Amino acid sequence: MTNITLDSILDRSLLGFNISPSEAVVLLKQTDPESVNAIQETADKLRQRQAGDTVTYVINRNINFTNICEQHCNFCAFRRDDGDTDAYWLNWGQILEKSTDAVRRGATEICMQGGLNPQAQINGSSLPYYIKLVETIKQEFPQLHLHAFSPQEVQFIARLDGISYAEVIIGLRDAGLGSMPGTAAEVLDDQVRKVLCPEKINTETWLEIVSTAHKLGVPTTSTMLSGHIETPEQQVTHLEKLRLLQETAINQGYPAKISEFILLPFVGQEAPKVLRRRVGRDQPVLADALLLTAVARIYLGNYISNHQPSWVKLGLAGATEALTWGCNDIGGTLMEEHITTMAGAIGGTCMEVETLENAISSLNRPYQQRNTLYQFIGNRE
Numbered sequence: 001m002t003n004i005t006l007d008s009i010l011d012r013s014l015l016g017f018n019i020s021p022s023e024a025v026v027l028l029k030q031t032d033p034e035s036v037n038a039i040q041e042t043a044d045k046l047r048q049r050q051a052g053d054t055v056t057y058v059i060n061r062n063i064n065f066t067n068i069c070e071q072h073c074n075f076c077a078f079r080r081d082d083g084d085t086d087a088y089w090l091n092w093g094q095i096l097e098k099s100t101d102a103v104r105r106g107a108t109e110i111c112m113q114g115g116l117n118p119q120a121q122i123n124g125s126s127l128p129y130y131i132k133l134v135e136t137i138k139q140e141f142p143q144l145h146l147h148a149f150s151p152q153e154v155q156f157i158a159r160l161d162g163i164s165y166a167e168v169i170i171g172l173r174d175a176g177l178g179s180m181p182g183t184a185a186e187v188l189d190d191q192v193r194k195v196l197c198p199e200k201i202n203t204e205t206w207l208e209i210v211s212t213a214h215k216l217g218v219p220t221t222s223t224m225l226s227g228h229i230e231t232p233e234q235q236v237t238h239l240e241k242l243r244l245l246q247e248t249a250i251n252q253g254y255p256a257k258i259s260e261f262i263l264l265p266f267v268g269q270e271a272p273k274v275l276r277r278r279v280g281r282d283q284p285v286l287a288d289a290l291l292l293t294a295v296a297r298i299y300l301g302n303y304i305s306n307h308q309p310s311w312v313k314l315g316l317a318g319a320t321e322a323l324t325w326g327c328n329d330i331g332g333t334l335m336e337e338h339i340t341t342m343a344g345a346i347g348g349t350c351m352e353v354e355t356l357e358n359a360i361s362s363l364n365r366p367y368q369q370r371n372t373l374y375q376f377i378g379n380r381e
C-alpha cells in the first residue's frame with residue numbers, strides 16, 4: 001500500500017465520506033510513524049469538526065450489584081461462584097447507601113451492571129428483581145439517570161422468565177431506566193466470541209437487543225474490547241456492525257440511538273490463565289489502542305460523534321493522550337470500579353472532577369460537565 005493510497009483514504013474521510021471496511025483495515029495495518037501520524041491528524045481534525053474542541057466528562061458512580069455469575073468468560077477476573085469467599089451480592093440498603101453517597105458527591109448518573117446471578121429473582125421471576133433495582137434508586141432519587149444492564153443481562157432476564165427482549169426492556173424503561181450500556185459486545189465476531197465468551201449471546205442477538213432498545217426509545221452506548229486475539233479485520237467487522245446499527249436507528253427514525261463509542265483495551269493481568277497466556281501480556285499496548293481509537297473516529301464519526309477512552313484501562317495519561325487521537329470525552333468519575341480493577345488495571349477506581357479537568361486543561365482544551373446523553377450541565381468552562 002503506497003502513501004498515495006493512504007492519503008486518498010484520509011482525504012476522502014476529511015471530505016465527509018465513509019471509508020470502507022477494506023480501507024479501515026489498511027489504516028489499522030500502518031506501522032511507519034509518518035503514516036500513523038497522518039491517521040492521528042485526520043482523526044483529530046474529524047473530532048474537531050464532529051464534536052468540537054470541548055472535552056466533556058460525567059459525574060457518575062458505578063454500582064456492580066453482584067459478582068456472582070453463571071457464566072465463565074475467558075477474560076473475566078470479576079465473576080465468582082456463589083459460596084466463594086469473595087462473592088458478594090449487595091442488598092437494597094447497600095444499593096441505596098451507594099446511591100445516596102453518589103448524589104452527595106454530585107453524580108448525575110448511576111451506571112449499574114452485575115454478574116448473571118440466577119438467584120436474583122422475586123417470586124421466582126427475574127424481571128421483578130431488576131425492576132426493583134431500578135425503582136429502589138429512582139424512587140429515592142428521580143433526578144438520577146440510570147444507565148444500566150447490558151444486552152447480555154437483558155437476554156439473561158428474558159431467558160429465565162421466558163419473555164421477549166422487548167418485554168424486558170419495556171419493563172425496565174417504564175420503571176425508570178434511562179439508557180443501556182453497550183457492553184458485552186466484546187468483539188462482534190462469532191469466531192472471536194467462541195474463544196472469549198462462548199456462553200455469551202452471539203453477535204446477532206447483541207445487535208437485535210440493542211436495536212430493540214433503540215426502537216423502544218432507550219438510548220445505548222457502544223463499546224469494543226480490543227487488544228487480545230482479534231485481527232484488524234475483525235476489529236473492522238465490529239466497527240462496521242456498529243455503523244450499520246446506528247445508520248438503521250437514524251434512517252428508520254427510531255426514538256433513540258447510540259450516544260457514544262468507548263474503546264476498552266484488554267487488561268489481562270488477573271484474567272483466567274488460558275487467555276492471558278494466549279495474549280501474552282498483562283497491560284494494553286498504548287500505541288495499538290491509540291491507532292484503533294483514531295480509526296474508530298474516522299470510521300464511525302459521521303454516525304457516532306462522541307468517542308471516549310477508558311482511563312481505567314489506559315491510565316489517566318493514556319486516556320488524556322487518546323483525546324488527541326479522536327476522542328472528545330474523558331468518561332466519568334466512577335467513584336468505584338471493580339470489573340477492570342480486579343483484572344489488574346492500573347488506572348485506579350475513582351477520579352475527582354478536578355483531576356479530570358486538569359488532564360483536559362493540560363491539552364489546552366476547554367472542559368465541560370455533561371449528563372449521560374451529552375447535554376451540557378452548569379457552566380464550568
Ligand code: SF4
Binds near residue numbers: 069070115116152197
Ligand atoms: S464478563 Fe460478565 S457474563 Fe462474563 S463471566 Fe464476567 S460477569 Fe459473567
